[in-house]
Structure formats: C-alpha cells, structure tokens
Amino acid sequence: MKLKRLTLQIVTLLGILSLMVVSTAQARTLAFTDPIADQTGTVDVIGMVMTFSKTGHYRIDLTASPDHPFVGQFRVNVNLYNPEVSAKARFFSFACKNCAVFDPAINHSDFNISVPTTTLTLMKGKSKVLKTWDKGDQVAISSFAGLGTPPGVSVFRSAVANMPFSFLTNEDTLGYNNLTADGVTDGVAIVSP
Numbered sequence: 001m002k003l004k005r006l007t008l009q010i011v012t013l014l015g016i017l018s019l020m021v022v023s024t025a026q027a028r029t030l031a032f033t034d035p036i037a038d039q040t041g042t043v044d045v046i047g048m049v050m051t052f053s054k055t056g057h058y059r060i061d062l063t064a065s066p067d068h069p070f071v072g073q074f075r076v077n078v079n080l081y082n083p084e085v086s087a088k089a090r091f092f093s094f095a096c097k098n099c100a101v102f103d104p105a106i107n108h109s110d111f112n113i114s115v116p117t118t119t120l121t122l123m124k125g126k127s128k129v130l131k132t133w134d135k136g137d138q139v140a141i142s143s144f145a146g147l148g149t150p151p152g153v154s155v156f157r158s159a160v161a162n163m164p165f166s167f168l169t170n171e172d173t174l175g176y177n178n179l180t181a182d183g184v185t186d187g188v189a190i191v192s193p
Helices: 001-025 128-132
Strands: 028-033 046-050 057-064 070-081 091-094 111-118 120-126 138-140 159-166 169-173 188-190
Touching: 028 188, 046 070, 057 070, 070 120, 091 120, 091 128, 111 120
Parallel strands: none
Antiparallel strands: 028 046, 046 057, 057 120, 070 091, 070 111, 070 138, 070 159, 138 188, 159 169
16 A cells, blocks of 8 residues: 555646746746836846746746835736737736736735845736747837837836825836847847747
C-alpha cells in the first residue's frame, strides 16, 4: 500500500513538473523601462514586466524608485497596443472597471498601501487578446510610443495615478515618449520568449 501511494505521488509530481516545463517554454515577456524622477505624482515607476502564455494567462509586475515607492492611494492602468496582430486582438487593458469611484474592492487597479514597497504585482489573470501575441511583435505602452492607436481611440496610455485623478498630471505615465541612447522609444517593447 505504501509503495502504491509513493508511486502515485511520484507520478503526480512528474506530471506537475512536466506542466511547469511546458508553461515555462510557452512564456512570453514584455519589459518596459521608465525614467527615474519623471513623475508628477507621488509614485515613480521605473519598470514594468508582463509575462504571459499562449493560453492568455498573464502576470504584471511593476517596480518603483526607492525614493518614490508604491504607497498611499493610487490607481494603475496598463494599456498595451500590438499593431502586428488581427484587429480584434490588438489592445490589452488592465484598468478600472468603475473609474468614477476609487475603491480597491470594486476596481482591481485601485490600491491603498500603508507600507511603502518598490514592487507591485498587479494581477495574475487571463486575456484572450494575448493568445495571438508572439515573439518579435512590437507592443506600445502608450500612444506616445509611436506605433499608433487602436481604432476609435485618440490617445491611450499606461500610468500610475494619484488622487485626485487628472489627465497627465499627478501621475507617472509609463514609457512617455523617451528615447534611449540607441534611438528606440522606451514605450515600445518586443515580445521575447
């Protein structure tokens, strides 16, 4: 009986490990940088990494400057545009559901953090849009990155905003039209394996 149980546990463990290897092999990554001290709000985001799989499961991790960490009440909206895929799958959004109200219980993008931290995991979720995004695709984090905008949208951006919310003030707009030394806009990332 003990041998049968041990065999079952080993088979289960091997099955889990093989699923982990397959999931890792299918993972895609987008990494965005943002300049230090470019914020008009209290939080200064300096980087964002999004990992996702071909099944659409994703995770978004943000990093803030130690001098301006995640603390207090703020809202995070992440909007990404991939012009290289079909029109229905070009726009990914992690944003407030009821933007007129600040409430972490209603909006998964609203935060009220009492202990300052430089890392924040937004969410582990699933999006059917991400199923078609693949290695080599160029993805913009805002209209300012130069890859255009989704149909019917004049301007989009990704930002961490402090209350009171107002357009392009009291926030840190991520990848805001900043050129790197090699002339590539910070607001564009290439999907990598």
